[in-house]
Structure formats: structure tokens, C-alpha cells
Amino acid sequence: MGEYNIALDSRDDEANVSFVSHAHTDHIAGLKKNRKALASEITKDIVESRSNLNMELIEEPECVELLNAGHMLGSRQLFVQNDLYGYSVLYSGDYQMDEPVLAEKLETRKADVLIVDSTYPYPEVKFDDKSEVIDSIQFYARKKTERGHVVFGAYTVGRAQELVKILNEAGMVPAVDEKIAMVNEVYKKHGARLEYLPLGEPESNPIVIVGQSKLEATRDAIRAKSVKRVYTAVASGWSKIFRFNTDVQFNLSDHADFPQALEYINACSPKIVFTFGSSSRLFAKHLAMRGYDARPLTNTSEVNALMLNYI
Numbered sequence: 001m002g003e004y005n006i007a008l009d010s011r012d013d014e015a016n017v018s019f020v021s022h023a024h025t026d027h028i029a030g031l032k033k034n035r036k037a038l039a040s041e042i043t044k045d046i047v048e049s050r051s052n053l054n055m056e057l058i059e060e061p062e063c064v065e066l067l068n069a070g071h072m073l074g075s076r077q078l079f080v081q082n083d084l085y086g087y088s089v090l091y092s093g094d095y096q097m098d099e100p101v102l103a104e105k106l107e108t109r110k111a112d113v114l115i116v117d118s119t120y121p122y123p124e125v126k127f128d129d130k131s132e133v134i135d136s137i138q139f140y141a142r143k144k145t146e147r148g149h150v151v152f153g154a155y156t157v158g159r160a161q162e163l164v165k166i167l168n169e170a171g172m173v174p175a176v177d178e179k180i181a182m183v184n185e186v187y188k189k190h191g192a193r194l195e196y197l198p199l200g201e202p203e204s205n206p207i208v209i210v211g212q213s214k215l216e217a218t219r220d221a222i223r224a225k226s227v228k229r230v231y232t233a234v235a236s237g238w239s240k241i242f243r244f245n246t247d248v249q250f251n252l253s254d255h256a257d258f259p260q261a262l263e264y265i266n267a268c269s270p271k272i273v274f275t276f277g278s279s280s281r282l283f284a285k286h287l288a289m290r291g292y293d294a295r296p297l298t299n300t301s302e303v304n305a306l307m308l309n310y311i
């Protein structure tokens with residue numbers, strides 16, 4: 001785009017600007033090469049609070065628009081209407097059609113080319129109704145903390161803040177580990193209302209949220225200090241596919257499942273869909289079987305070549 005070569009959530013040696021759709025670590029590789037970035041302010045704040053990376057946000061070029069992606073707070077899609085090419089492109093990193101727990105609701109836009117994430121490429125995977133999942137989490141937490149402790153393992157960025165909000169809305173204030181607390185503060189700076197405590201003695205912290213990798217150690221530490229039973233829990237979209245090693249798993253996701261992906265693609269009504277991510281082939285195959293012109297994105301020069309068939 002004119003003076004800019006924009007890398008999409010990835011590292012590309014020919015790029016001089018990184019589009020960072022959101023602050024999850026698998027989307028920020030481009031920043032190691034380019035400090036110049038297209039992203040939301042909150043994405044910049046979260047990335048900088050968790051790493052030694054510095055982002056310099058550039059002003060959106062005229063042909064570019066950042067649209068809400070509904071995934072985590074600050075997540076955006078990149079929409080480009082470039083007269084030079086004669087077609088429009090919408091790129092989405094992680095996104096969801098469902099009402100997010102703690103993010104700006106997704107905006108759709110009609111585009112000729114859609115480049116879309118393929119985290120859940122399986123047609124048979126359908127997420128549970130979100131409001132029922134939230135009710136279940138609140139019910140479980142309330143019930144189990146009457147006589148015991150509950151420890152949630154969660155992604156430090158995004159899921160942990162959603163759980164804090166869900167528990168707050170049921171009148172509970174969870175204790176969280178330091179890394180989660182740091183992200184909570186960035187969320188609060190950007191308007192989220194989150195109430196939480198630092199990790200302390202088990203008696204004053206009946207409900208705890210820690211990073212996924214600390215779940216078992218935290219459970220054992222509480223067990224060593226309390227005679228009450230300690231329950232472990234996880235809230236993840238992957239609970240539809242995996243059995244986690246916890247007492248209970250809730251199907252809470254901030255991604256699109258396959259039905260949501262179809263809904264999203266239909267709303268954008270692209271001529272071609274390019275899928276990317278580790279399941280891009282499978283996702284493209286299932287889309288093609290349903291009549292979409294869909295293929296995994298291997299090289300961006302392919303986009304130009306293929307669009308010549310349409311314009």
C-alpha cells in the first residue's frame with residue numbers, strides 16, 4: 001500500500017509495518033522486525049506491558065480501516081479498499097460472531113477477498129450457548145466455594161479477564177496471579193470494570209484464577225494449607241475436543257466455531273476466501289465442499305493472480 005508493506009500478524013522480511021490484530025503472542029512476531037504497527041491502542045498497551053517490545057502506531061492510511069473483531073479487548077480486523085488493485089480485502093485474525101464477554105462486538109464488512117483464521121476448522125464442533133456457559137460457571141463457583149476452593153487455569157491475556165468479569169457479575173471477587181493482574185490493569189485503564197485480589201492465604205481466597213501452566217502447583221499449594229477440598233476448572237473452546245486434566249471444563253471460547261465462521265463469511269460475501277493458520281487446509285476443504293471458492297493462503301502474490309479471474 002504505497003509506502004507501506006504490511007505484514008499480517010506475522011513476520012515478513014519485506015514488510016515495513018506490522019498489522020497486529022490483537023495482543024496474543026502468536027500474533028505479534030512481526031514486531032520483532034518492525035516497531036511501526038497498525039493496531040489498537042489497547043493492543044499496544046498489552047503487548048508493551050508483557051514484553052520488551054515497543055510499538056509505534058502509525059496513522060491508518062486512507063484506504064485502510066480497522067474493524068472490531070470481537071475476540072479480546074482491542075482485537076481488530078484489517079479492511080483495505082485499494083484502488084490500485086481494484087478489489088477490497090478483509091483480513092481477520094482471531095474473531096467471533098457471538099457476543100463477546102469482554103471485547104468490542106465484531107463488525108462485518110463486504111469484501112472481495114477474505115483472509116480468515118482457521119482455529120476451529122471442524123464442521124462437527126459447535127460451541128455451547130455462551131449465556132448458559134456463563135450461568136454454569138457462576139453456579140459452579142458459588143456452589144463449590146460454599147465448602148471448598150476453586151482454582152481456574154486460564155490464558156493470562158483475554159480468558160482470565162473474562163473469568164474475572166463473569167465471577168464479579170455473580171458477586172465473587174477472585175484472586176489472580178501477578179501476570180493476570182498486570183493485564184487486568186491494562187483492561188481497567190481501557191474501561192473494563194474488573195475487581196480482583198492478589199493471591200494470598202487460601203482462607204481469604206476461595207476462588208483463584210492462575211495461568212494454565214500454574215494450575216496444578218496452585219492446587220497443591222492450597223491443599224497443603226487448607227483441609228477443604230480444592231476443585232480445578234478450565235474454560236476453553238478446546239473443551240469440545242480435548243479432555244483437560246481438571247475436575248470440570250466449561251466450553252467458553254472467544255473464537256468462531258464452524259457455524260459462526262460460515263455466518264461471518266456469508267456476511268462478508270467474498271469472491272474468494274483464503275484460510276490461514278495451522279488448520280488452513282482442512283478449513284478450506286470444508287468450505288470448498290460447501291461451495292465457497294476457498295483455499296489455504298500460501299503466498300500473498302497468489303491473491304493478486306487469482307483475483308484477475310474476478311475483476
Ligand SMILES: [Zn+2]
Pocket residue numbers: 022024071094
Ligand atoms: Zn487470539
